[in-house]
Amino acid sequence: MTYARPIARLIDQLTRLPGVGPKTAQRLAFHMLGMEQSEVEQIAKSMVDARVSVRRCDVCGDLTDQRICPVCGDPGRERSMICVVERPQDVAAMERTRQYRGLYHVLHGAIAPLDGIGPEQIRIRELVARLQEGTVREVIVATNPDVEGDATALFLADLLRPLGVAVTRLARGLPVGGDLEYADEVTLGKAFEGRREV
Amino acid sequence: MRLQHLALVDFRNYAAAEWSPSPGANVLLGSNGAGKTNLLEAIHLVVTGVSPRAGRERDLVRWGREACSVRAQVVRDEFSGALDCQVVWDRQQGKSVRRGGKALTGAGRTAVLGGAVLFSPGDLDLVKGPPSSRRDYLDLAAAKTLPRYRGLLRRYGTALAHRNRLLADAASGRSRHLSLSELQPWTQQLITLGGEVLRHRLWALSGLAAPARAAYARLSDSGEALTLTYVPAAGQAEPETAGMAVHPANPPTTVLPGWAADHPPSPAATAAHLAQAFAERQADELARGLTLVGPHRDELILSIAGAPARVFGSQGEQRSVALSLRLAENVFLRQALQDTPLLLLDDVFSELDARRRMGLLGLLREAGEGHQTFLTGTDLAGVPVEGFAPMALFRVAEGRIAPADGH
Missing domain, CATH: 3.40.50.300 (P-loop containing nucleotide triphosphate hydrolases)
Structure with missing residues (x-):
């Protein structure tokens, strides 16, 4: 079955998106063809607007539509702490806790030699530059708990400790509010290793 | 069961x-x-x-x-x-x-x-095959008794692949000079994860060695004893050949001082051991572009009356050793899991x-x-x-x- 050329092209373009296969793309395309033209224009405009106006914050590297993101520009934030994360989505996750009042630094990746990503390919140089000002006392490394995230944390610890800042890593273990008996063996094993004196 | x-x-x-x-x-x-x-x-x-x-x-x-x-x-x-x-x-x-x-x-x-x-006829590979088949044997026994062991091995494998890529790129001149600060996080992870792998393997071995010896004694009747010896690659010049070069009269005894089978080493001991081995082999590793230290290169040597079964055992002896290893696995699981596994021969x-x-x-x-x-x-x-x-x-x-x- 062949579609009219504009439909085929739309389906083809939609499959470029993550998580969208040919079938989903087809469904989305036909849905759009049934929408009001103004609605479709709104979607198209939002996509282009977002792409054009969103940039990385000059300071932390998080995505923003300003030169400096709201967190970095907020005088109420604690300036002695920087939480280092891999991706902008991780900042959003941390912010949802409403607990952390410090600053962020987005690396946009983790060290992974197999993918050709070394320390120069992620925003480590920018992080070191921020620390030169001397106001930061603690760097909290919140990279993912996989081997790449761990390697990045170890690299940062070796790099930053000589600068006189404390380098800490998020704890891993049992989810809060869960029953012990329902925790899987791996998580429980990790939590056991990370036990603390009460 | x-x-x-x-x-x-x-x-x-x-x-x-x-x-x-x-x-x-x-x-x-x-x-x-x-x-x-x-x-x-x-x-x-x-x-x-x-x-x-x-x-x-x-x-x-x-x-x-x-x-x-x-x-x-x-x-x-x-x-x-x-x-x-x-x-x-x-x-x-x-x-x-x-x-x-x-x-x-x-x-x-x-x-x-x-x-x-x-037990399957292909298990003869446990004796005659490359060192990896004997490492797989220990890893399987560990994985069957420790739920997180397979994940641990996977993490170790990923960290190892990253580190090997860094070393290989530097050795072949594909990348600019490798800075040691870049290698260090991976070495550190291999020390931590490799130490855990090593401890779990030795723990499994401590439960397997005696039943394997007992089973072999029943299967052979010759009065010759089967010995399982874990030899870490660290500190060995060429781990692949260490077992083969040994004269029958002079079997490889253990491993390292203080690492008796019934006293698995502490995390601090394995970490210190691996850290020292990495320090000693660093020049070799940089020259060859390969990680030369760690459990992925260790060897489990099976010997009959002191001689490596891989080289010196007859076909019949080798078969008996392979079967003894599986029977030992059965005994080990029964003890570790407090359950009787189904035995498939x-x-x-x-x-x-x-x-x-x-x-x-x-x-x-x-x-x-x-x-x-x-x-x-x-x-x-x-x-x-x-x-x-x-x-x-x-x-x-x-x-x-x-x-x-x-x-």
């Missing part, structure tokens, strides 16, 4: 088959290609969640069919009822492992590994001479009540059936399992 009932649908050469084995020893007879090995594979699959055969699991599905199912009623102890276990392999949706009707996911799946032990009698057969039967008898065993063979010739007290004979032919006219 006891298998009460087995039902196969479109599994390998079985279109639809049902079978109720006996609680003791089950001997499956049939010609080559009748499906005896497939039956053992099905039992292993449904109980442990994985096929023991290497290769693609999608081949489990019978030719021309979309999905296969292996379903079993398994009794874990006499107080609770039978547990409904099922594995479904669908060409579209892949594998699903179910217990009591519920699908197991991720970490839960690895927790069921310890339900069965399989594929074509075991053709591997052994008359004296060794008697030795094996003696061992199986002593394994005791409530220990369910499955043996295969082409015919009864050479199977000393009178060696079994409660034994059930079955004939496998044309995708069916039927009671055989017994003795």
Whole structure:
């Protein structure tokens, strides 16, 4: 079955998106063809607007539509702490806790030699530059708990400790509010290793 | 653990088959290609969640069919009822492992590994094969008893691949000069993860060594002792050849001071050991572009009366060693899991001479009540059936399992 050329092209373009296969793309395309033209224009405009106006914050590297993101520009934030994360989505996750009042630094990746990503390919140089000002006392490394995230944390610890800042890593273990008996063996094993004196 | 009932649908050469084995020893007879090995594979699959055969699991599905199912009623102890276990392999949706009707996911799946032990003729590779086959043996025993071991091995493998890439790129001149600060995080992870792998392996070995020796003593009758020695690559000039270069009169004893099998080393001890080894081999590693230190290069040396079985053992001795290792795995799992795994012995009698057969039967008898065993063979010739007290004979032919006219 062949579609009219504009439909085929739309389906083809939609499959470029993550998580969208040919079938989903087809469904989305036909849905759009049934929408009001103004609605479709709104979607198209939002996509282009977002792409054009969103940039990385000059300071932390998080995505923003300003030169400096709201967190970095907020005088109420604690300036002695920087939480280092891999991706902008991780900042959003941390912010949802409403607990952390410090600053962020987005690396946009983790060290992974197999993918050709070394320390120069992620925003480590920018992080070191921020620390030169001397106001930061603690760097909290919140990279993912996989081997790449761990390697990045170890690299940062070796790099930053000589600068006189404390380098800490998020704890891993049992989810809060869960029953012990329902925790899987791996998580429980990790939590056991990370036990603390009460 | 006891298998009460087995039902196969479109599994390998079985279109639809049902079978109720006996609680003791089950001997499956049939010609080559009748499906005896497939039956053992099905039992292993449904109980442990994985096929023991290497290769693609999608081949489990019978030719021309979309999905296969292996379903079993398994009794874990006499107080609770039978547990409904099922594995479904669908060409579209892949594998699903179910217990009591519920699908197991991720970490839960690895927790069921310890339900069965399989000996197959290919296990001769445990003795004659490369060091990796003996490392795999220890890793399997560790994984069956420690739920997080497989994840740990995977993490170790990933960290190792990253580090090897850094070293290889630097050695081949593909990347600019490698800075040691870039290598260090990976070395550090290999020390932590590798130390854990090492401790778990030594812990497994401490439970395997004595039963392996005992089994071999029964299988050989020669009075020569089987010894399992773990030799870390660290500190060895060439670990691959260390076992081979040893003169029979001068066997490799242990490993490192203080690492007796019954005293697994502390995390601090393995970390210190690996850190020192990495420091010593750094120049070599940079020159060769390869990680030379760590459990991925360690060797488990099997020796008979002090001589490495890989090089000096006769065919018969090597077979007995391989079988002893699987029987030891069975004893080890029983102790570690407080449960009796199903013992699956594929074509075991053709591997052994008359004296060794008697030795094996003696061992199986002593394994005791409530220990369910499955043996295969082409015919009864050479199977000393009178060696079994409660034994059930079955004939496998044309995708069916039927009671055989017994003795």
